[in-house]
Amino acid sequence: MEKGLLYPVTNKFREDQKLDGLWDFKFDPAEQGEAKGWTTGFDDPIKMPVPASFNDFFTDKDSREYTGDFWYAKKFFVPTYMDGKAIQLRFGAATHRATVYVNGKEIRSHEGGFLPFTADISDAVKLGKENIVALKMNNELHRDALPAGDTATLKNGKKMAKPFFDFYNYSGLNRSVHLLAVPKENIYDYSTTYEVSDDQATVHYSVEATKDADVKVSLADEDGNVVATSEGKSGDLVVKNPTLWQVRDAYLYTIKFELIDGGKAVDEYSDEIGLRTIEIKGHEILVNHKSVYLRGFGRHEDSIYAGRAFDLNVERRDMNLMDWIGANSFRSSHYPYDEQVYKFADREGILITDEVPAVGFKMAAASFLGGLDQSFFDGDWIDELYKKHIDQVRDMIKRDKNHPSVLAWSLCNEPDTSTDSAVPYFTKLFNDSKDLDPEKRPRTFTLNEDDTFEKSKCLQFPDFYLLNRYPGWYHKWGYEISDGEAGLRAELDEWKNSDIDKPIVFSEYGADTEPGLHKLPSIMWSEEYQIELLDMFDRVFDSYDFVRGEQPWNLADFQTVEGNMRVNGNKKGIFTRDRQPKAAAFFLKKRWTSLPLDY
Numbered sequence: 001m002e003k004g005l006l007y008p009v010t011n012k013f014r015e016d017q018k019l020d021g022l023w024d025f026k027f028d029p030a031e032q033g034e035a036k037g038w039t040t041g042f043d044d045p046i047k048m049p050v051p052a053s054f055n056d057f058f059t060d061k062d063s064r065e066y067t068g069d070f071w072y073a074k075k076f077f078v079p080t081y082m083d084g085k086a087i088q089l090r091f092g093a094a095t096h097r098a099t100v101y102v103n104g105k106e107i108r109s110h111e112g113g114f115l116p117f118t119a120d121i122s123d124a125v126k127l128g129k130e131n132i133v134a135l136k137m138n139n140e141l142h143r144d145a146l147p148a149g150d151t152a153t154l155k156n157g158k159k160m161a162k163p164f165f166d167f168y169n170y171s172g173l174n175r176s177v178h179l180l181a182v183p184k185e186n187i188y189d190y191s192t193t194y195e196v197s198d199d200q201a202t203v204h205y206s207v208e209a210t211k212d213a214d215v216k217v218s219l220a221d222e223d224g225n226v227v228a229t230s231e232g233k234s235g236d237l238v239v240k241n242p243t244l245w246q247v248r249d250a251y252l253y254t255i256k257f258e259l260i261d262g263g264k265a266v267d268e269y270s271d272e273i274g275l276r277t278i279e280i281k282g283h284e285i286l287v288n289h290k291s292v293y294l295r296g297f298g299r300h301e302d303s304i305y306a307g308r309a310f311d312l313n314v315e316r317r318d319m320n321l322m323d324w325i326g327a328n329s330f331r332s333s334h335y336p337y338d339e340q341v342y343k344f345a346d347r348e349g350i351l352i353t354d355e356v357p358a359v360g361f362k363m364a365a366a367s368f369l370g371g372l373d374q375s376f377f378d379g380d381w382i383d384e385l386y387k388k389h390i391d392q393v394r395d396m397i398k399r400d401k402n403h404p405s406v407l408a409w410s411l412c413n414e415p416d417t418s419t420d421s422a423v424p425y426f427t428k429l430f431n432d433s434k435d436l437d438p439e440k441r442p443r444t445f446t447l448n449e450d451d452t453f454e455k456s457k458c459l460q461f462p463d464f465y466l467l468n469r470y471p472g473w474y475h476k477w478g479y480e481i482s483d484g485e486a487g488l489r490a491e492l493d494e495w496k497n498s499d500i501d502k503p504i505v506f507s508e509y510g511a512d513t514e515p516g517l518h519k520l521p522s523i524m525w526s527e528e529y530q531i532e533l534l535d536m537f538d539r540v541f542d543s544y545d546f547v548r549g550e551q552p553w554n555l556a557d558f559q560t561v562e563g564n565m566r567v568n569g570n571k572k573g574i575f576t577r578d579r580q581p582k583a584a585a586f587f588l589k590k591r592w593t594s595l596p597l598d599y
């Protein structure tokens, strides 16, 4: 678990320099990088862009599909004025694991390819000189790691990723690398909770610092006017006649913390926050005590060329597409996204269900992808897996807890909850995570096709339900879709007739669709069929008042492993991979822009 995950800033006490650009890169299939001294750089490097996944740049399949150890290295200068500061390297995401060396000295390792980590390099750098950072990385998949999968060794000795999940195992330094200089005594975390009414809002704050010193706090509106102040490492900021953060009508205040030691400021940290509350009440999702109906998508961080890398250009386009279509939410399926995505959503007034990369915890999925057929939670890998799972839940919540856009936490995608062996795992997961979020936002996980109201053994855990349902595609497809609708209604009738009164959000449903394929009457894969399927689901959603959200799979087509079920990736996108609309986009736009917010 990381001590602090505050987003890097530059101010009068701190400096943030991005080290993005071309790094030296080299595969290490023999796993001899350390022995060969690659910790201080290596010969014949490939010049590799950062941030980026390495896979799609290559023209040969061995390189694109490479699984195992690989190295990055980069020279960087540390100016003398950083002397006396804590000097750090912050990696936004190193997928899936990394060991960091600076000037040949091993600094630290990190497991988990979708969350940031910081290496303190103060004792390893040479001030006023050029230094070199080297990372030994590895992208193998294992059943006791997130995301879950296997790594096969082919007869030719090459390793191959065998994901238990349906997205490509893009690997590398997928997010920015920052060189940071912060005061040795510094603010390393803060949290906020809220109480709001029409005429007053109260921000309950707390600050974590390396020293027990005084703290001054101020809150400024969008025009820079200070609207509230406080002192102390915890306290309240009371705002009269506040402008609340609303869905699709965002307003951001700037909170500023100053660490005061010996009567003078020694550190400062500012951030944008939104005054709003999140509640689940009966089968309603409430923002600022008002009911919200979610419409949006499951997404992926996925685009051509740079793979899983965060790309500000793609994010700007995706946010505009979601605005155009009338969306107000998305799930960060199936991993925490780059921090800049949450900042975007904070400003756009979009709600995020933030998901940890606990995906592939289902052998049936693995069997679809070539694994065994048993209960995943009977495996002998579960104890080791859980340590990594809860660690990444802790870091996801620590990193993202102060974003007004974060609505809820998804602790797993489509786990196998149809057997009793899942119950102790989820009991521990929900117990260990219940106090991690100061705002106590709802926690949930997605329920797969097989984990129905009747079959799942874990319905007692989620604060609201995320249903991934595929009648019309994975079963009762084509002309049989009417039976699919009947089955869906039958399950929802069971929910309706039960004593459960919690919201249900459909977090996945859809049909693979080849853009430009038209057929009258429809056939599967045609644009007409994708609309027919969405229309069927909409009819069902409109029949049950406890359905409080619709998020079809997926915003855009995305890359997966090759296979006889995929045509160059998953084509369930409402938009193509290059972000152009299929006919279904206009169908959804018409529906979503006509729905009131609290539909």
Ligand SMILES: CCC[C@@H]1NC[C@@H](O)[C@H](O)[C@H]1C(=O)O
Pocket: 165, 166, 167, 334, 414, 448, 449, 468, 470, 474, 508, 553, 570, 572
């Ligand atoms: C029946 C499971 C559906 C599955 N759910 C998880 C997503 O990551 C996949 O892309 C999606 C699919 O196969 O389209």
